[in-house]
Amino acid sequence: MIGMTVLGSTGSIGVSTLDVIAQHPEQYRAVAVTANRNVERLFEQCVAYRPDYAVMSDEMAAEQLQQKIQKAGIDVEVLAGAAGLEKVSVLPQCDQVMAAIVGAAGLLPTLAAAQAGKRVLLANKEALVMSGHLFMDAVREHGAELLPIDSEHNAIFQCMPERFNGLENSGIEQILLTGSGGPFRTVDRAELVNVTPDQACAHPNWVMGRKISVDSATMMNKGLELIEACWLFAAPPEKIQIVVHPQSIIHSMVAYIDGSILAQMGSPDMRIPIAHSMAWPQRMSSGVARLNLFDVARLDFERPDDARFPCLRLARAVAEQGGTAAAILNAANEIAVEAFLDETLGFMDISRVIEATLMDVSAQTTVSLGAVLQADAAAREVAQSHVERLKLI
Numbered sequence: 456m457i458g459m460t461v462l463g464s465t466g467s468i469g470v471s472t473l474d475v476i477a478q479h480p481e482q483y484r485a486v487a488v489t490a491n492r493n494v495e496r497l498f499e500q501c502v503a504y505r506p507d508y509a510v511m512s513d514e515m516a517a518e519q520l521q522q523k524i525q526k527a528g529i530d531v532e533v534l535a536g537a538a539g540l541e542k543v544s545v546l547p548q549c550d551q552v553m554a555a556i557v558g559a560a561g562l563l564p565t566l567a568a569a570q571a572g573k574r575v576l577l578a579n580k581e582a583l584v585m586s587g588h589l590f591m592d593a594v595r596e597h598g599a600e601l602l603p604i605d606s607e608h609n610a611i612f613q614c615m616p617e618r619f620n621g622l623e624n625s626g627i628e629q630i631l632l633t634g635s636g637g638p639f640r641t642v643d644r645a646e647l648v649n650v651t652p653d654q655a656c657a658h659p660n661w662v663m664g665r666k667i668s669v670d671s672a673t674m675m676n677k678g679l680e681l682i683e684a685c686w687l688f689a690a691p692p693e694k695i696q697i698v699v700h701p702q703s704i705i706h707s708m709v710a711y712i713d714g715s716i717l718a719q720m721g722s723p724d725m726r727i728p729i730a731h732s733m734a735w736p737q738r739m740s741s742g743v744a745r746l747n748l749f750d751v752a753r754l755d756f757e758r759p760d761d762a763r764f765p766c767l768r769l770a771r772a773v774a775e776q777g778g779t780a781a782a783i784l785n786a787a788n789e790i791a792v793e794a795f796l797d798e799t800l801g802f803m804d805i806s807r808v809i810e811a812t813l814m815d816v817s818a819q820t821t822v823s824l825g826a827v828l829q830a831d832a833a834a835r836e837v838a839q840s841h842v843e844r845l846k847l848i
């Protein structure tokens with residue numbers, strides 16, 4: 456029996472993960488589930504999955520959950536806060552950790568899982584973007600397995616040779632990182648100024664949490680994914696080409712020196728990369744509807760437009776810069792996206808806040824955990840001041 460800790464189990468990826476676990480009750484068991492504040496949802500998951508532990512980030516919420524669990528008479532231990540998250544990431548009965556918390560809040564438990572030598576299923580790209588070198592070193596040093604859940608990186612992984620040993624040694628010329636272009640792919644710059652959070656969250660192909668949905672709309676998601684791919688595949692940024700592919704059927708490609716391009720295709724449903732990473736190197740069913748190529752009929756490709764989506768340019772510059780620059784970019788983006796979702800910041804001001812923060816906060820070249828957390832905190836404060844300056848009345 457493989458024990459799974461699902462960090463962020465009430466979110467979009469978390470729910471899909473539990474769905475895959477439920478399809479294979481003979482092989483997989485949820486040993487821990489966690490949420491930020493959603494007591495109702497976590498309680499329902501405790502009843503349905505009977506994990507050993509349930510963690511609420513918020514202390515008050517943990518108390519509410521505790522009462523409900525007691526009343527229901529089920530045997531689940533409730534924990535709270537960062538210590539609780541770290542504890543369930545290193546449990547002896549846990550073999551795999553699904554890292555599906557959104558944003559920087561997922562860094563410490565995900566890192567703890569790597570340090571405990573677990574199989575880490577990484578959806579929480581922000582954790583890797585922030586800590587890059589540090590995270591990859593922890594994986595190597597502690598013999599952890601890192602499997603990408605982000606559909607693009609999972610696709611790249613699937614298109615790589617089994618014994619991947621760096622791009623050059625594997626005969627890889629380029630990574631083609633695809634993206635749908637988001638809900639505003641064809642919208643004019645002038646119109647982008649006035650778009651609302653609901654419009655930004657209405658993704659044409661994927662149903663996701665609100666933060667990543669806004670990231671897809673600004674294309675910062677692709678920028679974060681560029682940085683994520685650099686770390687996962689030891690690739691310099693210039694070896695990664697972003698390709699806009701509106702149908703989201705090809706999830707990314709790998710181009711080899713002999714002219715071959717390998718692609719991974721499938722329905723846009725995250726249960727495919729989740730099931731793939733849980734079962735790897737085997738395969739198992741995911742419950743996803745089969746792709747009908749006759750319904751798909753055509754696949755289109757376009758160049759990304761840096762002028763309408765300046766986040767792409769910012770992320771590429773940060774990928775080239777290295778050090779704590781990516782932690783600064785990530786923190787500023789989290790603050791700006793939150794302000795946009797609260798309707799206090801305009802859509803086109805998201806990239807302005809990030810650019811201004813990158814100018815104001817100087818990046819360190821050495822990346823220790825302390826330096827990453829410091830860069831994150833400093834960038835949040837500076838980004839908040841830029842949000843105030845640009846605030847909508």
Ligand code: NAD
Pocket residue numbers: 462463464465466467468469489490491492493512554555556557558560578579580581604605606661662663664665666667725
């Ligand atoms: P979501 O908003 O639906 O869920 C986020 C989860 O994290 C929830 O369980 C929430 O309770 C928890 N959480 C939020 N803030 C927290 C905090 N401060 N402390 C502890 N827990 C907290 O998000 P999602 O769409 O499931 O995305 C999760 C991660 O996966 C993100 O990093 C995202 O970029 C990545 N990802 C998502 C998708 C997708 O299709 N949804 C695809 C690729 C990558």
Ligand code: MG
Pocket residue numbers: 605606607680
């Ligand atoms: Mg993705």
